[in-house]
Structure formats: C-alpha cells, structure tokens
Amino acid sequence: MLRRTVLKAIxxxxxxxxxxxxxxxxxxxxxxxxxxxxxxxxxxxxxxxGRLAGEILTRKFGQPVVVENRPGxxxxxxxxxxxxxxxxxxxxxxxxLGGMVLPMATVAGLPLDTSRAFTPIGxxxxxxxxxxxxxxxxxxxxxxxxxxxxARSKDGLNYGSxxxxxxxxxxxxxxxxxxxxxxxxxxxxxxxxxxVDVVNGNLDFSFSNLPPVMGLIRKGSIRxxxxxxxxxxxxxxxxxxxxxxxxxxxxxxxxxxxxxxxxLPAELVQTLSAALQEGLARPQAGETLVAxxxxxxxxxxxxxxxxxxVELVRWKxxxxxxxxxxxxxx
Numbered sequence: 001m002l003r004r005t006v007l008k009a010i011x012x013x014x015x016x017x018x019x020x021x022x023x024x025x026x027x028x029x030x031x032x033x034x035x036x037x038x039x040x041x042x043x044x045x046x047x048x049x050g051r052l053a054g055e056i057l058t059r060k061f062g063q064p065v066v067v068e069n070r071p072g073x074x075x076x077x078x079x080x081x082x083x084x085x086x087x088x089x090x091x092x093x094x095x096x097l098g099g100m101v102l103p104m105a106t107v108a109g110l111p112l113d114t115s116r117a118f119t120p121i122g123x124x125x126x127x128x129x130x131x132x133x134x135x136x137x138x139x140x141x142x143x144x145x146x147x148x149x150x151a152r153s154k155d156g157l158n159y160g161s162x163x164x165x166x167x168x169x170x171x172x173x174x175x176x177x178x179x180x181x182x183x184x185x186x187x188x189x190x191x192x193x194x195x196v197d198v199v200n201g202n203l204d205f206s207f208s209n210l211p212p213v214m215g216l217i218r219k220g221s222i223r224x225x226x227x228x229x230x231x232x233x234x235x236x237x238x239x240x241x242x243x244x245x246x247x248x249x250x251x252x253x254x255x256x257x258x259x260x261x262x263x264l265p266a267e268l269v270q271t272l273s274a275a276l277q278e279g280l281a282r283p284q285a286g287e288t289l290v291a292x293x294x295x296x297x298x299x300x301x302x303x304x305x306x307x308x309x310v311e312l313v314r315w316k317x318x319x320x321x322x323x324x325x326x327x328x329x330x
Contacts, residue, residue: 029061029089029268029271030061030063030089030090031063032063032090033063033064033065033066033090034057034061034063034064034065034066034089034090034091034092035065035066035068035090035091035092036050036053036054036057036065036066036067036068036092036093036094037068037070037078037079037081037082037091037092037093037094038050038067038068038069038070038078038094039069039070039071039072039075039076039077039078039079039093039094039095039099040069040071040075040078040099041069041071042069045127045211045292045293045294046094046095046096046256047067047069048288048289048292049094049124049125049256049289049292049294050067050094051067052124052285052288052289053065053094053124053258053276053279054066054067055279056275056276056278056279056280056285057272057275057276057279059279060275060278060279061275074098074099074103075095075098075099075103076099076103076110076111076112076328078093078095079093079095079099079100079112079114079117079118080111080112082118082259082260082261083112083117083118083261083262084261085261086261087119087260087261087262087263087264087265088264088268089260089264089268089271089272091260091261092121092258092259092260092272093118093258093259093260094124094256094257094258094259095256095257095259096254096255096256096257097167097253097254097255097256097311098166098167098254099114100114100118100259100308101114101308101311101312101315102165102166102167102170102315103165104312104316105165105170105312105315105316105318105319106164106165106170106315106319106324106325106326107165107325107326107327107328108325108326108327108328109327109328109329110328111328115308115309115312116262117261117262118259118260118261118262119259119260119261119262119263119264119269119301120257120258120259120301120304120305120307120308121257121258121259121260121264121269121272121273121276121301121304122257122258122272122273122276122277122298122299122300122301122304123255123256123257123297123298123299123303123304123307124256124257124258124276124280124289124294124296124297124298125255125256125289125294125295125296125297125298126229126253126254126255126256126294126295126297127209127210127211127253127254127255127293127294127295128209128210128227128228128229128233128252128253128254128295129167129168129171129207129208129209129210129227129228129252129253129254130207130208130209130210130213130217130224130226130227130228130233130236130239131145131205131206131207131224131225131226131227131228131242132198132205132206132207132208132213132216132217132222132223132224132225133145133198133204133205133222133223133225134198134199134200134201134222134223135199135220135221135222135223136201137201137204137205137223139204139205139225140223140225141225141226141245142225142226142242142245142246142247143245143246144225145157145205145225146179146181148204149179149181149182149183150181152182154182155182155183155184156181156182156183156184157183157184157204157205158183158184158185158186158203158204159172159183159184159185159186159203159204159205159206159207160186160187160188160194160197160198160203160206161185161186161187161188161194161206161207162187162188162189162190162191162194163187163188163189163190164185164187164324164326165319165324165326167209167252167254168191168206168207168208168209169185169187169324170315170318170319170322170324171207171228171252172185172206172207173318173319173321173322173324174250174252174318175207175242175247175250176322177318177321177322178247178248178249178250179247186203191208191209191212194206194208195208195212195213195216195222198222199216199221199222207228209254209293210227210233210235210236210293211292211293211294214235214293217236224236224239225239226239226240226241226242226245227239227240227241227242228241228242228250228251228252228253229241229251229252229253229295230243230251231295233295234290234295235290235293253295255297255307256294257299257304258272258273258276260272269301270301273300273301274300276298277298277299277300280296280298281298
C-alpha cells in the first residue's frame with residue numbers, strides 16, 4: 001500500500017513537471033484572481049499592453065486577472081506597490097524602459113532600486129522612436145539634419161522632449177554623441193505641447209515615441225525622416241533607419257514587459273513566462289500590439305533580465321556623458 005502511494009506521488013510530480021504547472025501551498029497556481037498593476041493612467045499605449053497581458057493570463061489560467069492603473073510619480077507609485085507585494089505570482093507589474101531603466105540612469109534619490117526590487121518575467125513588445133520635422137522643413141534626411149546642426153555655431157538646432165530624462169531626451173542625447181553635433185534641448189511637460197511646436201516650426205526637429213505621432217504623420221502635419229530601430233517599422237515601412245542613413249550602431253527602442261516582485265520562485269517565473277509567450281504567439285495578440293504602434297517582441301525571463309541589465313548600463317553611460325541628472329521629487 002505504501003509503495004503504491006509513493007509511486008502515485010512520483011507519477012503526479014512527473015506529470016506536474018511536464019505540464020509546466022506550478023504549485024503553491026494551496027494547490028496548482030493560480031487558485032485565486034491575480035492583479036496586474038499598470039503604473040500609468042488608463043487609455044495610453046502602456047495600458048493597452050497591460051490589458052492584453054491580463055487577457056492572455058486569464059485565458060491561460062482560467063482565473064480573472066484584474067488590471068489596476070496606479071499612476072503617479074512617473075510610475076513609481078504603482079511600481080512600489082508591486083515591489084512590496086508577496087512574491088507569490090498574484091501581483092504583477094507591466095512596465096518597461098521608461099519606468100524600470102531610465103529613472104535609475106538619471107534620477108538620484110529614488111525610493112526604489114528597480115534593478116533589485118523586481119523579477120523580470122518576459123518581454124511583450126517594443127516601440128520605436130521616430131525622427132520628425134515640420135511638414136515643410138528643408139531637412140529631409142539625417143545628413144541634412146547633421147549639416148544644419150553643424151552650420152549653427154554654438155548651440156546647433158533646437159529640439160523638444162516630453163521631459164528631462166525621458167526616452168526622447170536620452171535618444172536625442174545619444175544621437176548627438178553618435179554624430180558629434182551640438183543640439184539645444186527644450187523640455188516640455190508632455191508630448192502634446194512639444195508636437196504642436198514641431199508642427200508650427202518653433203522646434204527644428206524632435207524625436208518622438210511612435211504611437212503619439214502616427215496620426216500627425218498620416219495627416220501630413222509632420223514628416224518622419226528616420227526610425228531609431230535596427231529595422232523598418234511595420235507602421236512606417238518607407239521611412240529608413242538611422243543606420244541606413246549612415247549613423248552606425250544606433251538601435252534605440254522603448255520596450256514593455258511583465259515583472260513580479262523580487263524573490264519570485266523560478267518555477268513560477270517559468271510558468272508565467274511560458275504563458276505570456278504562448279499568448280503573444282496568437283495572431284490576434286500581434287494585431288492588437290501593431291495597431292497600438294508596437295512591434296511584437298516576446299522573450300523569456302532570462303533574455304528579458306539581460307535586456308534590463310544591458311540597457312541600464314547603456315543609458316547610464318549616455319546620461320553621464322550628457323550630464324543629465326535629476327533629483328527624485330524635485
């Protein structure tokens with residue numbers, strides 16, 4: 001009798017390992033609803049990705065995944081909430097470059113070390129930055145932009161960003177470093193005002209995240225002259241990359257993925273990562289991401305953790321060289 005009981009237990013463990021289902025003290029994971037925190041307001045592109053992730057996990061596990069928007073402090077409020085949650089897989093975070101890496105590269109006195117406070121689970125997608133000018137600008141290529149900047153004696157051309165230390169600001173700083181040009185930064189409180197000044201010609205040029213400017217590009221209000229990724233985007237297939245226009249080793253994207261609190265058990269990480277990748281492989285998921293301006297880019301936990309590490313090193317170097325530094329709460 002005892003021998004049969006032991007053999008059944010071994011067989012059950014083997015089946016569990018093959019199925020990839022994790023177990024908690026209460027049984028197979030998950031046994032109750034999960035929460036997915038999006039640390040930004042509802043309605044934006046990050047929220048679209050968060051709700052897609054919630055649908056994927058709900059479909060896979062058969063438990064509701066409640067998406068909660070907890071904006072504030074540039075994403076830090078929602079992130080802190082997840083960092084302080086138990087590492088049991090029931091509280092997850094949807095975040096990316098702008099919330100996990102760039103603050104660590106540019107802001108002193110953060111209440112949270114994002115490189116230690118979270119467990120990367122998997123990447124979902126990325127979106128490019130695009131180099132834009134007003135519709136009637138004489139600048140029609142990256143070479144034109146570089147020549148115009150060098151023709152200005154001291155400050156070069158002026159450009160806008162949606163705030164100091166944002167991906168747009170750092171992308172432009174990286175461009176200036178790669179092309180040895182002087183550029184004058186004009187920070188705005190958000191992308192809306194900045195884009196108005198690009199359209200009106202008050203700014204010579206700007207980089208922008210792709211999703212907010214797709215409508216303006218399609219209407220002809222602004223002209224896109226380059227994308228920052230190593231590939232041409234699905235949304236702008238006729239716009240060449242920076243590398244195609246002579247700026248070597250220029251591959252910049254903003255990305256999003258799924259995180260759990262630090263200390264999330266490896267078995268749970270694998271279960272969640274596999275579920276995310278499986279869901280992202282469905283054509284409907286890819287269509288949702290592309291429609292929102294993303295490039296689908298699923299990856300597993302190990303690759304996503306390495307991306308976080310490498311990107312932090314890169315952007316710390318860019319910010320240090322450009323003397324971009326902020327104090328948290330200032």
